[in-house]
Amino acid sequence: MNYAADNQNLITNVYKNSAPAVSLSPTVMEKLKILTDAAKYDVACTSSGVDRGGDGTGIGNAKSCGICHTFAADGRCVSLLKILFTNECVFNCSYCQNNCTNDIPRATFTPEEICTLTIEFYRRNYIEGLFLSSGIIESPTYTMGLIYQAIYKLRTFYRFQGYIHVKAIPGADPVLIEKVGFLADRMSVNLELPTSDALKKLAPCKSRRTILTPMRQIQNGITENKNELMLYRKAPKFVPAGQSTQMIIGATPENDFQIMSVAEGLYQKFGLKRVFYSAFINVNQNPGLPALSSPPPLLREHRLYQADWLLRYYHFTVDELLSEDKPNFNIYLDPKCDWALRHLEYFPVEIGTADYKTLLRVPGIGAKSAKRIVKARRGSTLDFPDLKKIGVVLKRALYFITCSGRMMYPTKLDEDYICRSLLNDSSQIPREIREQGYRQLSLFDDVSFAAPGGNPLRCRERS
Amino acid sequence: MYVFQCENSLDGILTGVYDAWDSRLGHKNIQLSSDSCGEILLFHEYITVIPDLEKSQKVSRTLICRLGISFFEVICKCAMADGNCRKLTMDKANAVYQAIVMALALPEGAKVLEYLAEPCISCIFELCRQTNNEAHYMIEFLRFAELENGVLFSMIHPKNNVLPIVAEHFTDRFPLENFLLYDATHQIAAVHKASKHYMIVDAKDLNLDIINRYSQEEQEYRKLWKTFFETIAIEERINSKLQSHNIPKRYWRDTVELKSKLTRH
Numbered sequence: 001m002n003y004a005a006d007n008q009n010l011i012t013n014v015y016k017n018s019a020p021a022v023s024l025s026p027t028v029m030e031k032l033k034i035l036t037d038a039a040k041y042d043v044a045c046t047s048s049g050v051d052r053g054g055d056g057t058g059i060g061n062a063k064s065c066g067i068c069h070t071f072a073a074d075g076r077c078v079s080l081l082k083i084l085f086t087n088e089c090v091f092n093c094s095y096c097q098n099n100c101t102n103d104i105p106r107a108t109f110t111p112e113e114i115c116t117l118t119i120e121f122y123r124r125n126y127i128e129g130l131f132l133s134s135g136i137i138e139s140p141t142y143t144m145g146l147i148y149q150a151i152y153k154l155r156t157f158y159r160f161q162g163y164i165h166v167k168a169i170p171g172a173d174p175v176l177i178e179k180v181g182f183l184a185d186r187m188s189v190n191l192e193l194p195t196s197d198a199l200k201k202l203a204p205c206k207s208r209r210t211i212l213t214p215m216r217q218i219q220n221g222i223t224e225n226k227n228e229l230m231l232y233r234k235a236p237k238f239v240p241a242g243q244s245t246q247m248i249i250g251a252t253p254e255n256d257f258q259i260m261s262v263a264e265g266l267y268q269k270f271g272l273k274r275v276f277y278s279a280f281i282n283v284n285q286n287p288g289l290p291a292l293s294s295p296p297p298l299l300r301e302h303r304l305y306q307a308d309w310l311l312r313y314y315h316f317t318v319d320e321l322l323s324e325d326k327p328n329f330n331i332y333l334d335p336k337c338d339w340a341l342r343h344l345e346y347f348p349v350e351i352g353t354a355d356y357k358t359l360l361r362v363p364g365i366g367a368k369s370a371k372r373i374v375k376a377r378r379g380s381t382l383d384f385p386d387l388k389k390i391g392v393v394l395k396r397a398l399y400f401i402t403c404s405g406r407m408m409y410p411t412k413l414d415e416d417y418i419c420r421s422l423l424n425d426s427s428q429i430p431r432e433i434r435e436q437g438y439r440q441l442s443l444f445d446d447v448s449f450a451a452p453g454g455n456p457l458r459c460r461e462r463s
Numbered sequence: 464m465y466v467f468q469c470e471n472s473l474d475g476i477l478t479g480v481y482d483a484w485d486s487r488l489g490h491k492n493i494q495l496s497s498d499s500c501g502e503i504l505l506f507h508e509y510i511t512v513i514p515d516l517e518k519s520q521k522v523s524r525t526l527i528c529r530l531g532i533s534f535f536e537v538i539c540k541c542a543m544a545d546g547n548c549r550k551l552t553m554d555k556a557n558a559v560y561q562a563i564v565m566a567l568a569l570p571e572g573a574k575v576l577e578y579l580a581e582p583c584i585s586c587i588f589e590l591c592r593q594t595n596n597e598a599h600y601m602i603e604f605l606r607f608a609e610l611e612n613g614v615l616f617s618m619i620h621p622k623n624n625v626l627p628i629v630a631e632h633f634t635d636r637f638p639l640e641n642f643l644l645y646d647a648t649h650q651i652a653a654v655h656k657a658s659k660h661y662m663i664v665d666a667k668d669l670n671l672d673i674i675n676r677y678s679q680e681e682q683e684y685r686k687l688w689k690t691f692f693e694t695i696a697i698e699e700r701i702n703s704k705l706q707s708h709n710i711p712k713r714y715w716r717d718t719v720e721l722k723s724k725l726t727r728h
Contacts, residue, residue, distance in 0.1 A: 032687055036694040056638045056658070067603050068709070070720055072696035075705025082695065117687070120680070123615060123640065124607045125633075126688050126719070162636075281699050296699050372579060379578025386580040389589075 026107055032117065034107040038087040038098050039133055041283075042190075042246070043276040047079040047128035047163040049241030050185050058159025060122060060129070062185065062241075067128045080131035080165060081118055085109055085146055089135030093192070093203035095251050097283040098135045108137065111150035119158050129163030129185075130154065136169065136205075144172035144180065151183045163241075168218060170210040177214055178238075181221055186241040186273070189215045194262045198252035202289075212270075218243045219271050242273030249304065250280040250297040251289055257327035260307055260318045267311060277304045299430055303329040310335055313367050314360045331430065332423060337363040340400060341415050347400045348407065351382055364397030384408050395425060464492055464504075469512040469556055471497040473542035476556045477519035479512045480563060486510075490564050497546065497556035530566055534573040537591050538563075543624040544590040551586055558586035598625040602632050604714045607642065609678040615642040616674055619717055626653050630661045645669060685719050692720040 026034075048066030068077035086108035087098045097104065114132070121127045132150065134143050147166060154160045166184040168177050181187055189211055193199045196208040218239055225238035245266060247259065263275040279296035282289050307329065310316040314336070321335050322328070330338045340347065340363050349362055351373060359370040369391040376382060376390060383403050388394050398408040399418045411417070422428050465488050469479030479495045486493070494507075503509070526535045538559055546555040553561075561583035566572035579585050598621075607615040615637070619629070626646045630653035633642060637655070644653040645666055652666035715721040 029687060029690060033690055033694055036691050040695050040697055054635045054638050059637060059639065061636045067599075069603055070692065070718060071706045071709040072692065073703065073706060074696045074698075074700035075702040075709060076696070076700070077709065078692065078695060081691070120684050121688060121691075123637065124609070124684065124688070124719075125605055125617070279700075281697065298700065372577075375577035376579040379575070379584075380580045382580050386585070389585045390579050 028113055028117070030105075031107040031109055031113070032083070034105050035084045035087060035109060036082070038135070039082045039084045039131075041097070041278065041281070042082065042131075042133055042167075043278045044165065044188055044244050044246060044274070045077055045079050045082055045131060046244075046274070047165075049273060050163070052161060052240075054161055058161055059119065060160050060162030062129070062161070062163050069125065069127055079128045080163065081121055081127045081129070082131040083109070083114070083117075083133075085114070085132060085134035085143065085150065086137045087135045088137050090138070091136050091203070091205040093206065094284060094286045095192075095202050095248060095280065095282075095289065099284060102284065109150075111146065111153050114150045115154045115158055115160075118154060118162075119160065122160070122162055129160075129165070131165045133167040134169065140169040140171035141173040141176060144169045144176040148176055148180050148183075151180065155183050165241075168214040170206060170214055172214070174214070174217055177217060178221060181218060181239045182236050184239060186244060187218050187239050188244040188246070189218070191245045191247050191262075191266070191275075193252055194247050194254045194259045195252070198254065202251065215243065215245070215270055222271065243270070244272060244274040244276060246276035246278055248280050249277050249301055251282075255327035256300070256304065256307075256329050257318070257322040257324065259304060260311075260322060263308060264311060264318045275308060277301050277308070299331060300329070302430070303331075303335060307335045315357055333419070334363075336361075337396065337422065341419055344413055344415060344418075347413060348402045349400060350405065351387065351401055351403050352377055362397055362400045364393035364395070364400075366391070396422065396428070464494060464507045466494045466496050466504075466507050466509050467512050467556075468496050468509055470514045471546070471555075472514065473539055474516060474519040475512065475514045476542050476559055477522040477538075478515045479556055480560050481515075481518040481522050482510070482512050483560060493560070494554075495556035495560040496554050498554060526563070530572045534566065534576065537576060537587065540594040540628075541587050541590040543627075544594045545622045545624075546590065548589070548593065550589055552582060553586040555586075555590060558583045558590070562587050594623050594625060594628070597621050597623045598628040600711075600714060601625055601629045604710060604718055605629070605644075606717065606719050608674070609681045609684075610673060611676045611678055613641065613678065615640055616645070617642070617717075618645045618647055618674065620648050620713075621646060622648065624649055626651055626663060629653070630655065630663070634661045689720050 046066050047062070049064055050062045051064040052062040054061040066079065068079045070078045072078055084098070086106075087104070088106045088108055089096075089098045090100055092099050092101055114130070118127070118130045122129070130151070132147055134147060137143050137146070147169075151164055151166060154164070163186075164184045165186045165188065166180055168180070168187050168189045170189060191211060192203055192206065199206060199208060221238045222242065225235070228235045229237070247262070249259065259277070266272045266275055279298050279301040280290060281296045307321055310321065311318070316339070321339055329335055333341070340361070346358075346361065349358055351359075356370055356374050359365055359373055360367065365373070369387075372390045373382065373387070373392075376386070381404060384394060384398075387397070387403070394408065399411050399413070399421070401407075411421070465486070467479045467483045469475040476495070476497060483493045483495060523535060526538065541555060541559055544555065562575060565581070565583065566575045569575060575581070575584060576587070579588055601619055601621055605617045605619050607617045610616050624646075626644065626649070630644055633644065634655055639657050640655070641657050642655045644655075646652065650665070650667050651663055652669060653661045653663050655661040710721070712725070715725050
């Protein structure tokens with residue numbers, strides 16, 4: 001197959017006839033493979049948070065619920081064209097495969113190539129937009145400049161109105177970060193590791209300060225922009241889908257309590273939209289890090305996401321879920337069930353009268369079903385079959401609720417009894433534990449436990 | 464009991480609602496049915512409803528004006544739903560009729576949609592959810608191919624009649640493209656001409672040869688996409704169960720990247 005010739009076709013594509021300013025080696029195909037492979041460990045692939053109709057003069061729109069276009073063999077959602085601009089990185093972070101000391105194939109896209117790929121994939125409904133990150137080529141500012149060129153071209157020349165997520169490169173010129181912010185929908189700066197000590201050890205070229213500076217800048221930009229938009233509706237929008245970050249889980253010895261506290265701090269003090277957690281995989285066989293043979297801590301990652309949801313949508317605080325004495329999540333039970341079992345004094349909850357926030361605390365009742373319950377009970381009295389239709393997971397909720405003063409069937413409001421009953425139903429036990437035969441385990445928290453396989457990382461919810 | 468048998472379409476059901484109302488037989492004595500081959504019951508009188516655009520539009524206008532546009536949208540989405548689902552306890556047309564009767568009797572009629580403990584409302588909720596979910600799946604998983612003449616073509620196989628919702632989405636998204644969305648289940652197509660609004664047309668005689676005449680670049684982009692798709696997965700996390708939970712197998716055949724992975728029988 002003559003890729004060079006095909007490549008020529010690609011770049012001088014019919015969509016817009018602009019001349020390519022690229023050398024043709026390696027081919028776009030090779031670059032795409034290298035730079036996708038280099039980007040795959042980045043977790044954030046959501047396309048949510050902004051609603052924008054097309055303006056009729058270009059291509060694209062955005063839906064705030066986010067749209068996943070396919071799911072890879074690992075079950076993770078593919079929503080955006082997730083690539084690095086370059087993997088020719090000058091940094092030597094020991095957890096990262098693009099570490100400058102690694103002997104791997106290197107490549108760099110041109111802005112034109114990125115635009116063509118994005119537009120052509122987007123037209124075919126393969127993707128929802130672009131996720132552009134990068135290794136550090138020459139300097140952070142130089143790298144950010146290249147990223148800016150690419151998305152500027154995409155937004156103005158191609159009039160692309162789909163979703164764009166851009167990484168802010170720590171240490172880059174703030175002026176460039178601001179310019180990018182007016183073109184992108186979401187920006188993120190990776191926190192990489194939960195504590196600054198861990199960061200110093202594993203990523204000597206990065207520091208907490210250089211990471212938090214752009215994060216603060218983007219936060220302030222968003223706040224200012226909101227005020228501006230209040231005065232003048234048509235003011236250009238700055239990072240309208242908000243800012244996110246990610247942490248690597250399991251490379252360093254922090255416990256869940258520390259990690260969740262950091263996340264809570266980020267939500268409260270930096271106004272982040274999302275914090276992502278990424279189960280550590282030792283790609284570099286670095287002897288100072290957990291071994292390559294040990295599987296990634298996926299159950300732990302799953303529990304952290306569940307708790308993260310509780311913080312953002314269920315009005316929980318980290319102190320309610322974990323403490324210094326109990327610093328890690330339970331492997332058998334999700335954080336909400338675990339909390340409920342330790343706080344039986346709040347239960348049972350009467351479906352007919354409990355307020356929205358109380359309903360949210362019941363295991364098996366989610367934010368959507370709680371809202372539906374509050375509305376539906378105005379029409380008529382709700383009974384258990386109605387709750388099932390509304391979407392309540394009765395096999396979890398039944399121990400904690402009453403309808404018109406009645407429980408679904410007689411149960412004891414007792415921690416051991418409920419816990420045993422819940423775990424009797426094997427579908428309520430995480431797959432990892434089921435497959436390993438959980439009776440043999442002696443340690444019950446998610447840090448001491450590692451298992452094969454994965455757990456869902458959902459980035460969109462269905463009604 | 465009188466049973467009004469109507470055609471399984473929005474116009475059919477709304478005409479049924481009109482005729483049932485107009486018959487003055489008393490709401491309690493009336494049922495609607497959109498299922499023409501259902502069993503015939505004793506002591507039931509069956510009345511066939513002939514779809515009538517004028518009657519259906521009268522009902523639409525009343526619904527929009529008295530109950531609001533979002534109530535009407537919900538009714539439309541119910542009518543689009545397939546309706547053959549074990550979860551449902553009621554016929555689709557009957558649920559629509561009962562809900563309308565209930566809503567028009569209340570001062571804040573549109574609120575009835577929230578009263579999920581009512582059998583007809585929970586049925587409407589379920590139908591609406593079916594339509595919405597499948598429309599969302601289509602928007603996520605359908606793929607366009609560029610034909611020789613630059614037109615984007617896509618074939619879908621939805622259970623529910625979701626083409627209008629999907630076409631609306633892509634009209635906003637690709638205003639400058641010419642595209643053709645073909646619903647092979649219902650044999651209808653949405654045709655969009657650049658800068659115009661889309662049209663739904665009968666596609667029984669669609670010439671399927673055109674879909675094999677791709678543009679020069681089409682195969683190249685498919686290869687690039689497959690490469691991206693294969694590369695993005697993390698080997699240490701492979702989980703095919705989770706994958707087919709998130710993208711149900713019945714949608715694989717219309718994608719580029721998963722089609723070849725379907726095991727053939």
